[in-house]
Amino acid sequence: MSALSVIQPVPITNENFERWGQVVRLPDADPNAVQVNQGTAQKFSHLAEFVNLRPASTDTANPNPSLLTAKANIAIFKCYKPVATPQFEIKLLERHSYSSQMFMPMGGDGNGSYIVVTAENGPDDRPILSTLQAFRCNNTLGINYKPNVWHHPMIVIEKPVQFMTITHESGVALEDCEEYWFTKESGSEGGAAALIQLA
Template sequence: MSPSIPEETVKALLTVQPVAITNENFAQWGQVVRMPDADPNAVQVNQGSAQKYSHLAEITNLRPAATDSANPNPTLTSATTNVAIFKCYKPVTTPQFAIKLLERHPYSSQMFMPMGGDGNGSYVVVTAENGPDDKPVLSTLRAFKCNNTLGINYKPNIWHHPMIVVEKPVQFMTITHESGVPMEDCEEYWFTKESGSEGGAAALIQLA
């Protein structure tokens, strides 16, 4: 939390307590990418030395391919899949985290999968609903606690905060479709009007 936020302002800000993420409570925003407890469609592969669990996330690209001659929306630039690594090397060490902005990817899902498994830290996911003015609704802010054995996949056009890493640094493999057009790839909304503090915070996430 920014030290510039006065104590009286902190008391007035919306404060959200993260909850443990589940397939059910995250379904509105996307999918939890985890090893299924039971999967009747799992198959043995690699000469019986491995088990394969399929279709754990809905990877979505709403933009047409460059080769699509029947492109229904020629104003959109075609996008390609970007498999990247996010090295989140600054874990939050304060008991509260100030929310100043949210972002969304209008035409692509975005998957985050921690690399390293146990001992690689944990993280908090923050989401919000879209309002009739096509902006995030602050009062709908939700926060989810995630351990390092599972990933998450946002649906296209879901408002969310950049990853909040706690305890230790975490490296994520990410999958997103990008065109190189900034507003098509990632749109940001800063809570300037909603902010109740000089530091620009509009809400607080309770981390401890």
């Protein structure tokens, strides 16, 4: 097996993450922000585009009646075990074909980080290993994946992070979350296909 590609994460920005989704952050300035709660708070709206590609239960023109309707699942991911090694092995990617998926750190203080890994979809409907990208996010930033974007589960470094997540789910496993394991590319069952440089 040839040497694994080593991918260096870059700091995430609105611009370099745009093809995969949106960075969810408090804007530096927003002319559309409004004063709310009797003048004690500001409201910043429409920070991400949340999409559900499944048909509504009332859609009589549904072209794919086998798809069940889905509802938004507001969940918490408790990432309690930060990665402590200088490199992290990429063995799989996942995608949510019909829904955006938002991750928003809870109680982020800017002193912890997590890594986001994405890849393009290929003509065989599998992730293209050579297109892997990695982004470093501090724990005050959230991200919102577009539907059908291949990505790795959260890689938390430095300290634990709790994320509030929102995903439209129907309860049908392969429709809610599809996984692809890089066993063929890595040359061994369960082996790594690439490395993310963390330190």
